[in-house]
Amino acid sequence: MGVRERMSRGWCLRVGVALTALLAVAAAPGAAVAGAPGAGTPVCQVRDDRLVELSGMVVTDTGYVVVNDGADDESRRRIFFLDQRCAVVRTVAYPSQPRDTEDLAIGADGTIWVADTGDNDRTRRTVAVWRLAPGADKPVLHRLAYPDGPHDAEALLLDRDGRPLIVTKGGSGTVTLYASTTALRPATTTPLAPVGEVVLPTTNTSNPFFFLGRGVVTGAATAPDGHRVALRSYADAFEYDVPDGDVVAALTRGTARVTPLPDEPQGESITYSRDGRSLLTVSETADQPPGTRPTILSYPVATATVATSRPAEPTTTAPTPSTALRPAAGDTDAARDRMWPVAAVGGVLLLALVGLAGVLRRRRPARR
Template sequence: MVATDEGYVVINDGAEDEARRRIFFLDQRCAVVRTVSFPSRPRDTEDLAIGRDGTIWVADIGDNDRSRPTVALWRLAPGAKQPVLHRMTYPDRPHDAEALLLDTAGRPLIITKGGSGTVFLYAPTGALRPGATTPLAALGQVTVPTTSTSNPFSFLGRGVITGAASAPDGRRVVLRSYADAFEYDVPAGDVVRALTAGTARITPLPDEPQGESITYSRDGRSLLTVSESADQPSGTRPTILRYPATASTVTSAPPPESTGPAAPTAVRRAAEEVGGGGERTWPLAAGAGTLLALLALAGVLGWRHTARR
């Protein structure tokens, strides 16, 4: 999910229903104002990023079985009617990944999900071209900080990365696990160095049902999160939570909204179901300042991704 000046951009984490194989643009009240269809079926979209020029990148990089010969990015240029598919291949072996960042030059960075507390960074070796498969290069590894934050997956949930986002000014990036958010300063514009050599500031995200999305609010003061709800009990409404973002130690970034341990707040109530009969708004706890929710299977519109090659 990503926040924009007009509202939010969200995708579903799943592609079983054709009506949900779209990129959804929401206004500030989380109402769908337009949708963009994929020209072919996505396989497993897992994150969103937005470039400085407004280009939307959809990361079709999920691979639970670690068997895909290629992964992909969908690129939706400002004003375009359809996203363009760019295929990529890892240099070593297939990886499951759920997080995407753009560096200061606009280059996509894929962060693998991991599982043992270590995740890996990959980036295209050259310009992405439609119809071509671009090799990825390994750029380094990130050691996920150790915490004791409560989450539904216990210690396993603390050692994986399920989402990422860049602050609006590009001076901070954040990775998230099922349990915590890890913010890094990017003082010289080098996102890879920030992640591989920097020190994370930790914001606990305790007991989110299945936290797989994170984004910054447009003012950079808050982290906004939402859980996937496909496997949650029937009737569960996805809740967008807001946590204070940590202040950068090397920039003039705005101070956090509060001090001490982050206390999440649910900010907005609204969710969208997009089905064959048109758009329908359902009550649901949502967080202010960013996206809606990513629920793939449950019927509530979410913030994520889908794709197949």
């Protein structure tokens, strides 16, 4: 990352923090889920200097697999295997340069899937997933294309057939699920189709991005037994039961249990522990004080169930940018309470969003 870009990100951070602070008085959500926030329990600390932008993590029998957000440094553009003490024991390089790797998923057979789906500027003609078979020395690239224009996405799940399921980042508390329309093949661009929407519960959990951070999805995970899945924001984890293996139905029609993940610096990773009793997270630390190390944290899974702000049914079209911040008809007061500051202080919010985008943007790579 160059000096000019680092200075720009620092300015955007200051602007974003200052302006979102101005919104704090006016934007406190009503009818929010009252969590019981508490710091997670440290599991281990990642001390490898290449791992400062961790955006995806899965658990294995011997430790963890992690990836950085799309990093400028070539040494960071790898799939990293860690032992149970968070020490790097193996790395796998990509055969070509990824654009913006954001999340990981692991199949029942141990196959690692990497979501190369980040698109802060929404300029990518295609996104991709990388598939690393057990024991393989390089991942295979599969290109994907949205039917309705670019989307920023930072979360990946697998459906009951092992098919990648992309979860958009959203912004207003509603996110869209996309799945491939045909089997994935190398050297071929596979069309995606929207298969449903998820409405996140409204919470009041403290996080660096205030209410903006509660309405986006930055990671996803599947329990080892496959009977639960979790989505995370910068503030919370939302867990859904999947009793029959239908992940899409569970997310779009189910109810969520909320586990607060308060005040993580920039939480974008989530996975389950091997026994499924805990949720594990790790944050990016690139913009934190010198010497700050990523630390894997453990949270006991929630037991209370919280209804979503409105039932979400499968959809055949994704929300457009012009409607992404507008509550849909039928939203409850909780959803409207979350969105009324946008109308009240629209101009200031726009600047705050610009500031947040500057903090999260990694780079502007050439189109692939």
